Amino acid sequence: MAEVKLRKLVLSTFRLNGFSLIAEACDFLVSQLLPLEASEREEWLDKIIEHVQKLPLASPTINRAQVEQAIHECVRSGQDVTETVLNVISAFEVPRFRFNPERKKFLKVLDSKDAPAPEIFHSPDAKGSLYRDRYTILFQRTSRHELFAPTLLADTDKVARRYTLQPIEYFLSAPDKVTNATVLGLLTELREGCFYLEDPTGTLQLDLSETRYHTGLYIENCYVLVEGWYDDKVFHVEGMGFPPPEASKTSRAYFGNVNTFGGPSAASLRSSTKLIKYEKENEDEMIVFLSDVWLDNFKVVSKLRTLFQGYSEFPPVAFVLMGNFLSAEYGALRSQMLKSKLSALGDIICEFPELAQKSKFIFIPGPTDPAAPKILPRPPIPKTITDDFQKKVPTSIFATNPCRIQYCTQEIVVIREDLVTKMCRNTIHFPTSGEIAEHFAKTILCQAHLAPMPLAVCPVYWAFDTALQLYPLPDLVVTGDQFCAFSTCYMDCQVVNPGSFPKSEFSFKVYIPALRQMEDSQIAKDSDETT
Structure with a gap:
């Protein structure tokens, strides 16, 4: 008798929420709820319905596999091991959604x-x-x-x-x-x-x-x-x-x-109480962004050493270093040159053990870095080039271009491409008023896309266009561009360009997630550089 009543309760509850259960799924759910007390059954049934509604369902008919998944999510709720503080997501692993x-x-x-x-x-x-x-x-x-x-x-x-x-x-x-x-x-x-x-x-x-x-x-x-x-x-x-x-x-x-952003978690991390608490309690955490990190330029390497020394006592969450990583063409020797320069950079980072252990070093390749065509999304720099560096700095991550970074509840999209320059060059009507940065930010956010340009101007792998979409809007978009540095905000989404590190007198951007604030920073001139 109790089983019959429970079956009716299960079917009616699902029906009231717009779902229908196939017989096998109903039998399985009844068998799972039957050992529970009557008061607990309704509570668990409500939770299961809530998780079913979050599933990517193709039809309102629910099968056993979907019921099992909902129960698993229920049990795991509140103790999700995939709730990582920092996660770097490959452009080739961004989930696809259709309306x-x-x-x-x-x-x-x-x-x-x-x-x-x-x-x-x-x-x-x-x-x-x-x-x-x-x-x-x-x-x-x-x-x-x-x-x-x-x-x-x-x-x-x-x-x-x-x-x-x-x-x-x-x-x-x-x-x-x-x-x-x-x-x-x-x-x-x-x-x-x-x-x-x-x-x-x-x-x-x-x-x-x-x-x-x-x-x-x-x-x-x-x-x-x-x-x-x-x-x-x-x-x-x-x-x-x-x-x-x-x-x-x-x-x-x-x-x-x-989870529309990507990463190991099945659910969106924006409402994770654990990550919200961690984000608020760590007010001093920061992420450093640099673009055009020319490792074959003596002055750039010297300034990087100064930068690492300055942060050695208070290591940031991550250094995001964007290419191009070489300032000149080296022909057939380009890969070998980059490998040796990365190895030398690894030696510098190892001089600051606290930094090497606690900070992530995220490398995003530029348009001329080896060894891939100038088509987005671009794969990471090959392991044959980065192996020596990664042995010295195990916390390093060589990412795709663009890539996505999830820090606690915040979503960050980073791309190294001259987007502003290309858009200004190909616009059919150049604006006569307002800041270019504001025009650019509005363009990509209204288009919900990083590169809304002809494929001949900015080639994209057709099947991976999802990696360039900005929908729903992230919290921060960082574009490494030759254009002058800027920071602007539109629709609660910050759009930032750190500018070229060597061409902007060694300036860079520092993001403070707890305050959702981007700060301008610059490495001071040495005494022998002042005039």
Whole structure:
């Protein structure tokens, strides 16, 4: 009798939460709950339902494996061994998610026959998927913004004007002139000097002769919102802007509690009480960022020694050293030269035992470092080059470019690429006011992508484009660029460029996670350098 009542309770509870259990899963769950007291059963059932809701489900029908996984997560809850303080995540291991329009939710893409694991040389359809996935992210985000959401979902008192997004096929089939229209699409130049807008439904020719541009760097192959009127097969653009950004907290509601950033933990670490406590208690922890660390330059190596000496008594959590690690081309001897210079750097770090033991040394390769093509994401520097250094400094990590760093509850994305320079060079409209840093930050965060540029300008491995996505927004984006150093913040996400270490008089950036604050630092000139 007790088993029958429990079975009814299990089935009804799942049904009330929008799920249905197959017979095998129901039998298994009943057998697990039956030994418990009646009061405990309901409590455990609620916990299991909560964890089922966090799973990347393809349908509302729950099988035994999913019930077992939910129970395992329940038992492990609060004592997750994967809650690491610092974790460096490879660009090739970033989890993939796709938006399910029926469930209005992002679901994790699991490797299968229909969705094979990504490869460096993937099938050609990956190139089309790259643009479709970017469009889907921005379209669903824009559709629920207060300017575009249906009247019932938005506060009409706060929004002076409401816009309606139309697909391109709407204009292609329109018999008459269409006014006050808004479209989201990919900006392309299909013919020289003639720009078009593309979305999954078609292509639309644009007239940009009287366009008013909002803040940002507008490059071919970025997604834009255009406002204007359509007549005689041409869309006359009055205003052009980017899809509105979205705060990280809002975005995560459409992912649940799954880990979207990457790393060993199955659940997001943002709400980990253990890590939140650790972060607050360690107010002096810091991460140091340097770019263009030329190990073949005597002055750079000398300044690095000074830097390490200064931090030797108070070791930072990590030193993030970005390439290029050689200042000149050495032809066939390039790999051997870098190996010897890294070995010499290892000797310097070993002079400061406290630093060598307590700090992580994270190396991110630059565009000209061996031995990979200039295509993102870029693999780490080969082990044949780094072996000697890693034996001397076991705490070193040679990462991909870009890479992701999780420190406690914070998410940091680091890339070494001249993104600002390339965007400024390829923009169709160079801004006449405002700081370039602010234009750049708004561009990549609104695009939810590190490099929203033509693949000919910034090549990307099609199947690994996910590694460059910025959705949900991280806490910090660090881009090692030849452009002058800057720090700016947009939508609670800091965007920082430490600048070239040797070209900026040996300046660098220091991030204090407990305060979520980025500080400018510089190594003072030696007495023999002063004039």
